[in-house]
Amino acid sequence: MFMRKTGFIQLEKNIAHRLRADVLLEGSGIWRRNRRCNLSLTGFTLLEIMVSTVILALLASGIFSVLVSSRYLVARSKTRVAAVEIARAEIERMRSLVDADTFYTSGLFKATGAWRAWNTTSYPSYRVRYRVDKGAGNAAYRKVTVQVAWNDTTI
Structure with a gap:
């Protein structure tokens, strides 16, 4: 043969x-x-081709996992930057309300002997809560606390 x-x-x-x-x-x-x-x-023998195919597959899977994880991290950082910008915008809005000395409260609750207001504002995929307290010392000062929450859908 x-x-x-x-x-x-x-x-x-x-x-x-x-x-x-x-x-x-x-x-x-x-x-x-x-x-x-x-x-x-x-x-090339069949064994050489199979070994090179396995090596290429391992390299490709490693590169693919790096690309997927980097895409996840970029999406997560974009979401975090957007949340920081929303918090900054809410603080600026509160600054204008402090100057006018008007606060719109959606609900009051008693905590540590003083009434505090938590207001909730909604953005398309973010929930914003802010609280305005009297500042220490000068009556014109206010302490504003802003919380921004979101559902992490990048997984």
Whole structure:
């Protein structure tokens, strides 16, 4: 049984060796491959191709996991930056209310002997709560606490 390796690429270095590849053993009538011809064959074995495929798959999966985690971290940082900007905007809005000395309260609750107001404002995907307390010392000072909450949907 003879195996001819032909294809789109030349598998043998020299075509002249292919002509001498099969040699008849003297007196036996059995054909055998010429050793010199087998040594001149080039190409990849199935094992080499499988090993290289496994290595490439491992590298690709590592790169893919890095890309997915970096995308998650970027989305998370964008959400956090948006929350900081919303908190800043609410503080600026409270500053204008402090100047006018008017506070709109949606509900009061008693805590540590003083009434405190928690107001809730909604943004499309953020919940904002703020509290205005009297400042220490000067009556014109106010302490404003802003809380911004959101559902983390980037997972």
